[in-house]
Amino acid sequence: MPPAEGAVAPAPRSTLAARLGAVPWPALALAALAIATFVGFLIYPTYPNYDSYYSLIWGREILHGHLPSFDGYRTPTEHPLAVFFGAALSLLGRHGDRVMVFCTEASFVVLCAGIYRLGRTAFTPLVGLAAAAILCTRFDFPFLAARAYIDIPYLAFVIWAAALELERPRRGGIVWVLLACAGLLRPEAWLIIGLYFLWMCGGELGPEHRAHPPRERWIRWAKYATWAAIGPLVWVLMDFVVTGSPTFSLTHTTGLAEELGRTKGLAEVPDATRRFFLNLAKAPVLYAAIAGFLVALWLAPRRVVMPAALWLIGTGTFVMVGVAGLSVIDRYLLVPTLMVMVFAAFVLGGWTVLRPGLWTRRVWAAAALAVIVYGVVFTATKVNFHNFDSELTLRGNSHRSLVELLDRPDVKAAVARKCGPVSTPNHKLVPDTRWIVDGSDREVVARADPTQKARVARGGVSIFVVDRGALLRQALVATTDDPFDNVPLPGYTKVASTGYYAAYVRC
Known part of the structure; x- marks a missing residue:
């Protein structure tokens, strides 16, 4: 038989232990994380990613009284809440992009607080702290925040709701509010909020509600249904108003996934699924999560x-996305990956669910400490922090170089x-350029777009990537990209260059 669940009264502690226990460690850790995140924001002045720049652009178009250009060449899927937020930030002019990064990095701090809260509530405070610490060491997540990916606020909404x-x-x-916001950022949340709708409706059928008039029950069910429908309805309505097709997001995403080679059978x-979990969580955390889940299932089912x-909902949604022919990328497994971290954290802090004084508790704690020491040594000796530093530096420097080029007289x-x-050579630099020059989808185009080749040949301003690192990330990102799209056309004359880009003009 597994040990009884629930905490028991702790044994009397020494004065030192009592003093250590009285220290608000979670609050101190959160404050330290917030300070470190702000320092990182200043040291690494990064800018939004491709999708997030489009949210800013589409928001600016709405403020200017135009329909957003959802159907441009290789444009990403719109996310209503991100577009609304982009509209607000576009009021700040060019500085709106950096504010978006700041807000996303702040969302990462909120996410860490949420994963702590979930681990603490499900198990113990130490498990919550361990889960948050593991999250901070999975560099993919801070990197997403530094590039203003909407996945970070989406995860914060879901985890805090849970x-x-x-x-x-x-x-x-x-x-309801948190899940509705999540549903306006990513359609995967629709399944979560749909299941929550069933959960809430099921509660109305309990014995404590049977005495209530059926009319009151139906009113509450209607209210729940309204909350659950906010995400899909707003998305469909936005698609219909802007493009005339209520299913534009679905069809556009499917076509783009096929074009970029992101679909999977x-x-x-x-x-x-296996590869993405290993990439996001890394093998030691994934294996620890399997052990942590089994032990937690035995001790506290x-x-x-x-x-x-x-974990099941997130993984199941990822499988359905793949079956539907949509883009299959690792970011769609972020929610279940966070749950992997929670179960891995149980290996490190789960001994706190045992009764004080048990020898198994002391042995488990000692083993957990050894694992932590090993993890710190492994990370310090094996993880290449230079790659993380160089990647962020490249992203920030290349964008500032593009601004400098486009601002040349x-x-x-x-x-x-x-x-x-x-x-620009292909679609990757289009949103950055549109944001900087405040151009429309007709004024800023990709040379890889076959419908624009004749216009580009007649004249205009051509931007070329001249830095090797930027070339691999911005000019040669898809197997269909033609290297000659980054070669000047006849009749164009070079007028300016920076460390990363060059501008040629034919007029």
Whole structure:
């Protein structure tokens, strides 16, 4: 028989132990993380990624009274809440992009607090702290925050909704708000909020509600349905108003996934799932999570329900996305990866669920300490921090170099003369350039777009990538990219260059 669940009264502690226990470690850790994140924001002045720049651009178009250009060449899928947020930030002018990065990095701090809250509520405070620490050491997540990926605020909404619901089952209220916001950022949240709708409706059928008039029950069910429908309805309505097709996001995403080679057949999904989990969580954390889940299932089976449910929902959604022919990328497994971290954290802090004084508790704690020491040594000796540093530095320096180029007098004069479109090798630099020059989808184009080649040949301003690192990330990113799209066309003359880019003009 497994040990009884629930904490028991702790044994009397020494004065030193009592003093250490009185220290608000979680609050101190959160403050340290917030300070470190802000320092990182200043040291690494990065800028939004491809999708997030489009959210800013589309928001600016709305403020200017235009329909957003959702159907441009290789444009990403729009995310309504991100577009609304981008509209607000576009009021700040060019500085809106850096504010977006700041808000996303702040969301990462909120996410870490949420994963702590979930681990603490499901198991113990030490498990929560360990889960948050593991999250901070998975560099993919801070990198997403530094590039203003919407995945970070999306994860914060989902994890906090789960933590608050776990604290008070069928809580409603703030949980509905958080899940509705998540559903306006990513459609995967629709499954979560749909299951929450069923969970809330099921509570109305309990014995404590049977005495209530059926009319009151139906009113509450209608209210739950309204919350659950916010995400899909807003998404469909936005698609219809802007493009005339209520299913534009689905069809556009499917077509783009096929063009970029991101689709997977059903037979390939299991291997992709395994590889993505290993890439995001890394092998030691993944194996620890398997052990942590099994031990937690034996010691405290009811406590694993919420993390296990989120893992199943997230992984199941990823499989359905692959079967549907949509883009299969590792970021779609972020929610279950966070649950992997929670179960791995149970290996490190799960000994706190045992009764004080048990020899197994002391042995487990000592083993956990040894694992932590090993993890620190392994990370310090094996992880290449230089790659993380160089990647962030490249992203920031290349964007500032593009701004410098487009602000050169000769380039600005050529753009103002409207001799033709401003063109970039492919789609990757289009949103950055559009944001900087405040150009429309007709004024800034990709030379890889076959519908624009004739216009570009007649004249305009052509931007070329001259730095090797930027070339691999911005000019040769897809197997269909033609290297000659980054070669000047006849009749164009070089007018300016920076460390990363060069501008040629034909007018």
